[in-house]
Amino acid sequence: MKFLMYNMKKRFYGGGGVHLKNYEVILFDLDGTLTDSKPGITKSVQYALNKFGIIENDLEKLEHFVGPPLKDSFMHSYGFSEEKALTAVRYYREYFAEKGMFDNSVYPGIENLLKVLKEKGKRIAVATSKPTVYSISILEHFGLYGYFDMVVGSNLDGTRTAKSEVIDCALLEYRAYNKSQVVMVGDRMHDILGAKENGIDSVAVFYGYGTEKEISNCCPTYTVGSVQELFNLLLG
Numbered sequence: 001m002k003f004l005m006y007n008m009k010k011r012f013y014g015g016g017g018v019h020l021k022n023y024e025v026i027l028f029d030l031d032g033t034l035t036d037s038k039p040g041i042t043k044s045v046q047y048a049l050n051k052f053g054i055i056e057n058d059l060e061k062l063e064h065f066v067g068p069p070l071k072d073s074f075m076h077s078y079g080f081s082e083e084k085a086l087t088a089v090r091y092y093r094e095y096f097a098e099k100g101m102f103d104n105s106v107y108p109g110i111e112n113l114l115k116v117l118k119e120k121g122k123r124i125a126v127a128t129s130k131p132t133v134y135s136i137s138i139l140e141h142f143g144l145y146g147y148f149d150m151v152v153g154s155n156l157d158g159t160r161t162a163k164s165e166v167i168d169c170a171l172l173e174y175r176a177y178n179k180s181q182v183v184m185v186g187d188r189m190h191d192i193l194g195a196k197e198n199g200i201d202s203v204a205v206f207y208g209y210g211t212e213k214e215i216s217n218c219c220p221t222y223t224v225g226s227v228q229e230l231f232n233l234l235l236g
Contacts, residue, residue: 021183021201028186032209044099067208132153
């Protein structure tokens with residue numbers, strides 16, 4: 001089981017044996033945490049790359065685009081200049097808005113988790129690098145929007161794409177709570193590092209798209225391997 005080595009170094013939550021805080025505010029990443037958005041995202045990236053004459057038939061090779069800011073991914077993975085990367089993002093959105101957005105699915109058990117958190121009086125929000133307008137449309141499409149106090153994402157003009165900025169914006173709405181009562185749940189290093197930069201705890205989910213190496217290097221407060229384990233951790 002891929003979590004065992006990590007368990008020796010960090011607090012791995014597998015259903016018991018760990019003292020948990022009573023978190024009152026839970027911030028959720030969207031892609032790879034609430035929904036499995038890989039099909040729509042990778043096809044949108046494939047479409048954008050094709051506009052530059054870059055043919056990528058293996059969508060698995062584009063999986064790393066799920067989660068991080070798109071502009072950064074185009075720059076780091078393909079050596080695009082910032083200007084070229086911004087053009088690639090525009091091409092990406094052409095396909096994503098028309099076809100890719102709903103080529104997506106909710107992870108089994110997520111809706112029940114949100115329902116119970118809401119019933120328990122927890123404050124829950126989405127904190128994602130995906131543009132807010134797209135995030136709301138996706139949540140509405142899958143019937144999840146009503147569970148959240150708010151949805152904080154990036155702006156279409158390319159601002160507020162860093163996860164630390166997104167989390168900071170969300171925390172402004174929860175300033176009545178001590179940061180020890182807030183936790184960020186996500187599947188990529190950007191979620192974990194963004195939480196650290198804002199002084200809050202984090203839960204890394206391994207059912208998403210972050211690799212074991214990526215996550216372990218970030219040292220999240222907790223790791224879980226399934227939605228059920230996440231349920232047990234947050235509701236204990």
